[in-house]
Amino acid sequence: MTMQFKRFQTRLIVFFVALLALLQLTVFLAVNDANIRNARQVIKENLQVGSSVFNRLIEERTRNLFQHARLISSDYAFKPAFYSDDRPTILSALENHLQRIEDADIMLLVDLDLKIIADTRSPEITSETVAWPALIERAEQNDYAEATAVVLIENLPFQIIVVPYLSPDINAWILLGFAIDQQVADDLKQMINSEISFFVSSDSKQWRLTRSTLDKDKAGSLMRKNKQQELSFNQGQTFTLDDEEYIVLYTQLAENKTVFAMLQRSLDQALKPYLRLRQTLQILMLFGLLLSLLGALFIARKVTKPVKALTLSVQKIEQGDYHTKIITEQKDEIGQLAGSFNQMAKGLEEKEKVRNLLGKVVSKEVAEELLCRKIELGGEEKQATILFSDIRDFTSLCEGAPAQEILTMLNVYLTKMSAVIEINHGVIDKYIGDAIMALFGVPVNHGNDAHNAVATAIAMNQALQKLNKDKFGKAIKIGIGLNTGRVVAGNMGSPDRLNYTVIGDDVNLASRLEGLTKFYDLPVLVSESTRTAADSFVYQEIDRVRVKGKQNAVAIYRPVALLSQISQPQWLEVEICSTMLSAYRAQKWEKALEQLDQLALIEDSEFCQIYRQRIAIFQVSPPPQDWDFTFEFTEK
Amino acid sequence: MFFNRSLKLLSKVLTVFFCFTVGGPVEAAVLKIQAIDQQNKPVENAVITATPLFSKVEIVKQTKIIDQINKEYVPRVVIISKGSSVKFPNKDNIRHHVYSFSKAKQFELPLYEGSTAPPVEFNSEGTVTLGCNIHDWMRGYVYISETPFAALTDKKGAAVIQELTEETYRVDFWHPRLKKTLISREIKLQQDSIETVKIRLQLKQLIKKRQKMKTRFGRYSD
Incomplete structure (x- = not known):
């Protein structure tokens, strides 16, 4: 379908509005694209920072734990308790220490055979082998006899550290740990302004969501997504939770791959300030379009109004009305055109006046000829x-x-x-x-x-x-x-x-x-x-004459009627005339006179009189030998 | 008390006498020890004791000294016979707090200066690990031996026990960092012979003394 804009006004408006719309659309799309891309980039960078912060946070807490543990490790006051061999006393001493350390959630004392001496989590346990022998083995290999690892306790990740208990040589192992729990997640969220979810796995295949800063609904969605194995656990993944797009960064917590943190940030949230801007932009665009529409309309009117007036005036002039005049206050090209038009109309009017006058003085055709040609x-x-x-x-x-x-x-x-x-x-x-x-x-x-x-x-x-x-x-x-x-x-x-x-x-x-x-x-x-x-006319020959001032004789005729309209009597008259002339010219005067008599019956005209007179004269004195039937006129 | 002491003296005199009279002018047996660790490095401060399986040996009580010099026990390892005493003179200009929670002897000498601390008597055999309450790294060991035939390896890991007779001995090896508590071997010595025993000791790793790498205020300067 092709639209045709016959009216200049429509074309102007369509052009301006379409141009502006195209321009605005282009700008809008470019800005939109740049903003979304920027938001993604910013989120990615933020998540990277968040990942660093998270690791740093855990590192700091771990370091704190080590420092506390080292103090306990050489704490003199604890030594008598330890050597008392009284388990409740030892446990009580451990709990006492645990209370001093805000950062720690659990504390264990393990003997050199890796048997638990006391465990603050399970006070009743004794002489059981500790659950993480590998951790202590690593400590034995360590220069300072220390080690740390992330372990799972009832599917909750714990950062556990091991330091030797020195009295003054290594007599046992002190284990201290803190849970990577909701508190950690919440703290982190406050710091990095990103959602954080912890996934744990004992076999690095099946991952479980343990803690998350997401609200209940979203956490539930995330859990379902995980269960349906929709999470790739690959970097750079984005997914939607309840219609909200999230950009995700995975960060490994421990080398043993039992825990990782998923840092996620809502693209929609990040775009919120921009969306407000976009709304403003849209309103501005609409306003601009409206303004340009009005402007185009105004300009078009300004142009078309005098053009319309011009057209009307031209039509009037076409009909012969030269008194038309365009009144415009515009000083632009349109105004100039109107001025020129008025001049032209005036000129045409004058010319027409002359033409009329000329037509009156001379005939129309001559006037035209005079006007058209160079005179x-x-x-x-x-x-x-x-x-x-x-x-x-x-x-x-x-x-x-x-x-x-x-x-x-x-x-x-x-x-x-x-x-x-x-x-x-x-x-x-x-x-x-x-x-x-x-x-x-x-x-x-x-x-x-x-x-x-x-x-x-x-x-x-x-x-x-x-x-x-x-x-x-x-x-x-x-x-x-x-x-x-x-x-x-x-x-x-x-x-x-x-x-x-x-x-x-x-x-x-x-x-x-x-x-x-x-x-x-x-x-x-x-x-x-x-x-x-x-x-196409029928003629009656009248005579053959030589007019004054002319050498050659000419035949003269009387037009009778159109050949197609001639009447019977007219024909008869013409024929009698013709017979009469023939007889006359053959000098058969009697026959000529006979014919003239017949003619007179129809109309006794001057023609008849003239020829009767001539015959009468010729009957008396016949025409000369070289008679050429010509009648000579000596006066005008 | 006096009786006791005079009895000990008597027995010593008797032993010497026995050597001279029964053994005649003969050369005693010598046990030479070479101790290395799992990396074939010589082990210093390893305690070697030789206990005769069939004859009894008179123990002579001694008083030994472990100095505290420059915040270290010097010497680090001291062998004493059961019932002997150790004095802990403090040569530093700061106080030390010597303690032990070892089964063989639990004691403490709360912060003192100079030679004000009384000698400590060790009446049970075994090892006593000495620490200092205010200096974590200070470590000293008292080995309370049943037998007078005991020696400490030097820097080259070598030790010599002389004046042994023809006898079968239980030779015990001990070291503060020994993975097992004690290693024992039976060795039969011939008269006038020099027996050389090379022993490989499986030692625990030495825990490094933690030193602050950075000053307190220059934490972020690296």
């Missing part, structure tokens, strides 16, 4: 269809009407026409009074610009019909001329004041064609090139 004088040759439209008899229309009214009417008219042109992707080049010059194919080539131009011309007439009917209440007529050809399109004028427009012969021809509409009393006239370029 410089000059142009390029392009294929374009030029439309000229003009209100017929505008001057007479204006007569007697207030200028304001005219202007209002003109504005309504131009607005409507402009809309039609723009809908058909035409570009208004300029208004010349009531006339409109529009371009198709520049600055942007749409691929079907001639078609658009013809469609525009038809639509303009339709729109005018509607205006006439709805707004003006009079029959305003317009004439539209269309021509397609290569033109030069570009910025013209001076570097300070320029105009995007087109120039060329074909522009002039379009203008001339517009002029001819009045003559033929037709709403639209297109040139041959336009007819060829916009071939």
Whole structure:
């Protein structure tokens, strides 16, 4: 599963908190590990010290015992008692001495044949061989006739020493001993601050727990563990007693391997101060995490809030609202960004203002072209269809009407026409009074610009019909001329004041064609090139003309309708016109007139009148030999 | 008392007389002893007594001296015949307390100086171990012999008993550190002969005199 943090705020928080958590975890683990390891080491060292202390303690006590024994050994007062041969007296004397020695628990007098003379532990015993002959044998071998050993008496270890009884030569052996009992264990525990347990064994195989400073429950657990042979008796062992981990050190008490002490220390106890520290550490960590969370949240908010505002503002600008402004008091990068953004919005607003103004002065497309490109004088040759439209008899229309009214009417008219042109992707080049010059194919080539131009011309007439009917209440007529050809399109004028427009012969021809509409009393006239370029329309050839200032004659046409939408009567009209023109051009005047009569039945147009007149003239004076059917216009 | 003493003197005179008259100008038998211990080292201060098995020998009472010099008994071992006395003059400038808890003679001479202590008479045969109540290491031994034929080995472990006659003797060996109480041997001596006896004594280890290795205040200086 992959989590995705789409929001910057979340990412920032997750990053910071995760980083801190990781760092803290690492520190925590390292500290924890070091502490536990240190605690173990300290315990081990303490146990070593404890072991030394324990051995030293036993040594000291043993030494003390020797010193006491030596005093007794040569004590003069005891001698008469010893030689009295009266056992109760001797025993009493021994007990007397034992009382003087705080450190000793038992005292025996053994004769040279190792028979017990008196034993403070068992007053009734006499003439029995002592239980530890080897100890006395060792004393006999010793330079000072002394020896010591650990022996077991009823499974309790005793440190026993032997010194000779001198009166003044060796006449007997004095044995003194102290028990390695609970008292020793408790003393030791107080000194070394470790638990201590004594194990004894008579065969070095089966070990018994005799005394321990552990409390009853733990001692019981230890005993069970021992019984289940879970104690390895190897150095460095650790084991748990009632869920408490202990580190253990074994120390041998005597060479004869009957007793050893197990020093043990609870790891948990040793770690207690650290555990408190750990708790504090954990709280601190939690606090730190919380703080970092809040901090990250704060910083993220500080960053995301202006970013959000920025986003909102950008969206507003996208929708065209440039009045948006980000207010921030931050002085950092975000603040700088907000400042820059505000600057940008202001810039965009100004640019948009200019663009709007430009759009009003020139057409949208031209404005775009001007804004997009580097504005410089000059142009390029392009294929374009030029439309000229003009209100017929505008001057007479204006007569007697207030200028304001005219202007209002003109504005309504131009607005409507402009809309039609723009809908058909035409570009208004300029208004010349009531006339409109529009371009198709520049600055942007749409691929079907001639078609658009013809469609525009038809639509303009339709729109005018509607205006006439709805707004003006009079029959305003317009004439539209269309021509397609290569033109030069570009910025013209001076570097300070320029105009995007087109120039060329074909522009002039379009203008001339517009002029001819009045003559033929037709709403639209297109040139041959336009007819060829916009071939989805059906055209009616009107004439072949040579306009003023032009050498070449051009055929002029009237667009009838879209090929797909043409009606039967329209077809008929077009066909009659075509037959009439053929007859006319073949100088079959009668046939032409016949056709004209038919045409007149449909509509007795100016077209019919013109050709009747011409035929009438040609019937009187036939056309010259080189007649090329062209009608020459000598004025504009 | 007087009678007793004069009787002893008489017997001595008689013995000498007997030697000269019966034995004529003859050489007496000599018993030479060489005592070694288990390590073949010569044993000093070993007591050797020769008791004739068949004839009786007159005992002459003596008074011997054991000095106390430099906190030691000098000599360490003294052989006396039964009934003899030992004087314990103190040559040190400190007092000594001589005592014995031995079966042969229990006595004590509580702290005294010089020659103020009376001589001690030993009437039972056996050995008496002398100690000093205030000096543990001081050790002296009085060997109370039944026979006048007795000798103490010297530093080389050698001892000689002279003026013995042709007789079978029980020769007893004793030493303060002897593991057994007493070693006895029967030896038959020929007239005019020198009998050499080499004896190996199993001795107990000598207990070392404990000496403080360090001064009381320099315990931890090593």
